[in-house]
Amino acid sequence: MELVRKTVSPDSEAVYEQAFAVRYDFPVYFTEHLFARDNPVFRQVMQRKEAGKRHRLVVFVDSNVSSSWPTLSHDIVTYAEAHGDAMELVGKPEIVPGGEHVKNDPALVTSLQKRLVELNIDRHSYVVGIGGGAFLDLVGFVAATTHRGIRHIRVPTTVLAQNDSGVGVKNGVNAFGMKNLLGSFAPPFAVLNDAAFIRTLHARDKIAGIAEAVKVSLIRDGKFFNWLEANAGALHECEQEAMSHMIRRCAELHMHQIAHGGDPFESGSARPLDYGHWSAHKLEALTAHEIRHGEAVAIGLALDTRYSVQIGMLPAGSEERVYKLLKKLGFYLWHPAMETRDEQGRLLLLRGIEEFREHLGGELTITLLRDLGRGEEVHQMDTNEILHAMTWLRRKETGQ
Ligand SMILES: NC(=O)c1ccc[n+]([C@@H]2O[C@H](COP(=O)([O-])OP(=O)(O)OC[C@H]3O[C@@H](n4cnc5c(N)ncnc54)[C@H](O)[C@@H]3O)[C@@H](O)[C@H]2O)c1
Numbered sequence: 001m002e003l004v005r006k007t008v009s010p011d012s013e014a015v016y017e018q019a020f021a022v023r024y025d026f027p028v029y030f031t032e033h034l035f036a037r038d039n040p041v042f043r044q045v046m047q048r049k050e051a052g053k054r055h056r057l058v059v060f061v062d063s064n065v066s067s068s069w070p071t072l073s074h075d076i077v078t079y080a081e082a083h084g085d086a087m088e089l090v091g092k093p094e095i096v097p098g099g100e101h102v103k104n105d106p107a108l109v110t111s112l113q114k115r116l117v118e119l120n121i122d123r124h125s126y127v128v129g130i131g132g133g134a135f136l137d138l139v140g141f142v143a144a145t146t147h148r149g150i151r152h153i154r155v156p157t158t159v160l161a162q163n164d165s166g167v168g169v170k171n172g173v174n175a176f177g178m179k180n181l182l183g184s185f186a187p188p189f190a191v192l193n194d195a196a197f198i199r200t201l202h203a204r205d206k207i208a209g210i211a212e213a214v215k216v217s218l219i220r221d222g223k224f225f226n227w228l229e230a231n232a233g234a235l236h237e238c239e240q241e242a243m244s245h246m247i248r249r250c251a252e253l254h255m256h257q258i259a260h261g262g263d264p265f266e267s268g269s270a271r272p273l274d275y276g277h278w279s280a281h282k283l284e285a286l287t288a289h290e291i292r293h294g295e296a297v298a299i300g301l302a303l304d305t306r307y308s309v310q311i312g313m314l315p316a317g318s319e320e321r322v323y324k325l326l327k328k329l330g331f332y333l334w335h336p337a338m339e340t341r342d343e344q345g346r347l348l349l350l351r352g353i354e355e356f357r358e359h360l361g362g363e364l365t366i367t368l369l370r371d372l373g374r375g376e377e378v379h380q381m382d383t384n385e386i387l388h389a390m391t392w393l394r395r396k397e398t399g400q
């Protein structure tokens with residue numbers, strides 16, 4: 001790489017234009033029973049960069065995963081011993097609280113950072129996180145900020161984390177009443193999706209994660225949308241074959257967007273994967289995170305699809321198909337908090353649009369639908385049309 005010296009007047013001043021590129025690559029494995037002794041995946045991942053070395057690792061486990069899988073810690077210890085030539089487990093796996101509330105607790109961030117220092121985890125060691133999307137957002141943030149970035153391996157254990165958040169490049173925690181305000185772009189070292197974990201997830205969380213598949217199908221892949229419609233019954237029952245296909249296709253589409261969408265670290269104003277999310281993020285905050293991310297996204301999808309029809313972008317009738325699919329999957333598509341008003345009588349949900357813009361800065365950019373399978377960006381939203389879309393949805397769900 002060459003430094004180009006540009007002379008500006010007067011003669012004593014100069015600008016050196018600095019430029020370099022960093023290549024990122026990480027594998028996303030789909031496997032089952034990751035810590036069964038004879039499963040080579042975890043060992044391969046440890047040795048991906050420096051074969052022949054004995055790698056140090058610390059493992060953090062989401063407490064709800066740990067209680068659903070009581071032998072997990074023991075299995076990890078046994079696996080590490082069996083592959084002791086390739087890895088050294090530093091201490092026993094550490095159980096850390098899981099769920100959205102862990103993203104609201106700054107003390108937890110500090111205590112995990114401190115723990116990494118106590119365990120002498122350096123930048124060539126690994127921090128392995130096993131848990132849901134919220135837990136992985138927290139652990140990813142801790143790994144990215146300690147020593148300015150420790151290698152991080154994600155083992156997502158929810159539908160949403162396996163099909164969306166876990167295969168992405170972002171981490172973060174909530175702060176000052178805003179979701180994901182503090183965080184970074186930090187691609188993981190590897191992602192290991194183990195289908196077995198999904199079995200112990202609550203039905204509510206299994207269904208919630210399917211919302212992200214509906215989302216990505218609507219903006220990118222009409223055929224996948226048709227497949228979701230045809231398999232909605234099996235998905236509602238969380239049948240394994242249908243769930244596996246849904247998770248893989250959804251993960252592929254997210255990975256493709258990140259690698260080939262031209263803006264993996266979101267430096268522009270667009271948020272192409274965040275269809276239906278301006279209202280979803282706000283609704284999560286308005287319900288104090290009582291509603292799941294995926295449940296809020298499902299409501300956001302119904303609203304923005306109806307809105308796309310109302311403003312003439314999307315053929316009429318499409319909103320009914322999306323609504324029916326979401327209902328068949330098992331979503332309830334209304335929440336009274338959507339009508340929370342401030343003292344001046346303004347709907348707080350609408351603040352979500354401005355917060356959505358502020359998150360990336362620049363011009364407001366919202367994805368709407370041109371077709372079922374084709375998103376299109378717009379730069380403004382009409383308040384009256386949003387209110388109409390809300391009325392439409394409220395009537396459908398509550399009859400009023
Ligand atoms: N970083 C990103 O790019 C990105 C993208 C989308 C969403 N997200 C974030 O992901 C989070 C939502 O993730 P989520 O839907 O996985 O929810 P979650 O992490 O809150 O998990 C749901 C619940 O299931 C528990 N759990 C996890 N795995 C389990 C298992 N196998 N068996 C039993 N219980 C289990 C968790 O402890 C939690 O209580 C939100 O905070 C959202 O903002 C991040």
Ligand SMILES: [Zn+2]
Nearest residue numbers: 212277293297
């Ligand atoms: Zn989402």
